[in-house]
Amino acid sequence: MKARLDMNKIARGLRAERKGKVFAGGGYFGAMQLLADIETRFRVPAGGGRATDPDWTERRLVPLAPRTLKRLEAITEGIKTRSGVNVEPMQLAGLLLEKTAEQLNEDEVNDLALNRARTVRWSGRRLRPAKPTGSLNWRTR
Amino acid sequence: MLVVLFVPSVERDGTTPIDQDRWVDAALEMFGRAFGGATAYPKAKGVWRDDERNGALVKDEPVVVHCYTTRTDIEDSRNLAELGSFCRTMGRDARQGEVGLVIGDEYFAIREFTEE
Numbered sequence: 001m002k003a004r005l006d007m008n009k010i011a012r013g014l015r016a017e018r019k020g021k022v023f024a025g026g027g028y029f030g031a032m033q034l035l036a037d038i039e040t041r042f043r044v045p046a047g048g049g050r051a052t053d054p055d056w057t058e059r060r061l062v063p064l065a066p067r068t069l070k071r072l073e074a075i076t077e078g079i080k081t082r083s084g085v086n087v088e089p090m091q092l093a094g095l096l097l098e099k100t101a102e103q104l105n106e107d108e109v110n111d112l113a114l115n116r117a118r119t120v121r122w123s124g125r126r127l128r129p130a131k132p133t134g135s136l137n138w139r140t141r
Numbered sequence: 142m143l144v145v146l147f148v149p150s151v152e153r154d155g156t157t158p159i160d161q162d163r164w165v166d167a168a169l170e171m172f173g174r175a176f177g178g179a180t181a182y183p184k185a186k187g188v189w190r191d192d193e194r195n196g197a198l199v200k201d202e203p204v205v206v207h208c209y210t211t212r213t214d215i216e217d218s219r220n221l222a223e224l225g226s227f228c229r230t231m232g233r234d235a236r237q238g239e240v241g242l243v244i245g246d247e248y249f250a251i252r253e254f255t256e257e
Contacts, residue, residue: 005142005212007247013221014228016242016249036143036209 004102035079037095038087051086056094064093142215144176144208145243146228150184152236153191155199159235165204171227172208175220179208191238199238215244229254 011018042051072089079085079092087095104112148164151157165181172179184202191197214220228240233254240251 005245006216007244009216010221010244011249013216013218014225014242014249014251015253016225016228016251019248019250021246022243022248036207040142040209040211 034092034095035083035085037099038079038085038091042087042091050088052091053094062090062093142210142212142245143243144172144210144215144224146172146206146208147187147241148181148204148206148231149187149235149237150202150204151199153194153199153238154236155197155201157236161204164231164235165206167231168206168227171223172206175223176208176210176214179206181206189239189241193238225251226256229256 007018010016041053041055043054044051045054069089072092076087076089076092079087146168148161148168149159150161152159169179169181182205185205187201187203189199189201191199224242228242228251231237232240232251237254238252242249242251
């Protein structure tokens with residue numbers, strides 16, 4: 001995974017104050033940021049083929065719900081129609097996964113792990129959540 | 142990487158117009174020189190809360206300038222110095238309370254307009 005931008009260095013270079021995150025996952029800035037990422041990162045490989053991020057060297061099968069795939073297809077179709085930028089649904093999925101993974105900080109990961117440990121006992125090899133016992137407090141994040 | 146700059150239309154008092162076209166042109170030139178290019182969008186409508194004036198709301202019609210650049214260019218100290226200097230000059234000459242920039246997923250505020 002790429003290292004995150006050093007925002008403190010940028011703030012020092014600008015002599016600016018960091019005021020906080022804009023919600024890049026959604027809304028106007030999210031959409032524009034997504035488009036910018038696609039345009040600046042995706043390159044046609046030297047041997048030809050579909051444009052992609054040259055740093056994406058790992059390949060995994062990721063299970064998806066049909067509705068998620070449909071949503072990804074609708075978004076990529078919208079991007080193509082409005083901006084002329086071609087991106088495949090699973091490339092968009094990779095980009096969104098990368099952004100979300102980068103945005104989670106260590107504290108949030110620890111909280112997540114702690115909450116899961118409190119509320120869920122995993123049963124068997126298929127990783128089904130076990131039924132809660134007693135008065136466990138189910139929390140959502 | 143997306144950099145967004147807001148070029149205001151009025152001074153901090155919310156009524157005195159500034160030479161917005163000049164600042165938009167200057168911003169485009171600066172982005173072109175330092176980061177390879179930029180796009181200025183038509184006027185938008187905006188509001189900014191001036192906390193140093195009892196929360197007075199400054200309404201204006203900013204031009205939003207988008208610059209698509211690379212991680213390398215945005216972290217380059219000379220480019221950052223040029224971008225910062227531009228923002229301070231605009232903030233000072235156009236009598237702003239704050240100049241706002243969005244870089245990636247973070248908002249940066251420049252409020253101190255003196256050059257060192």
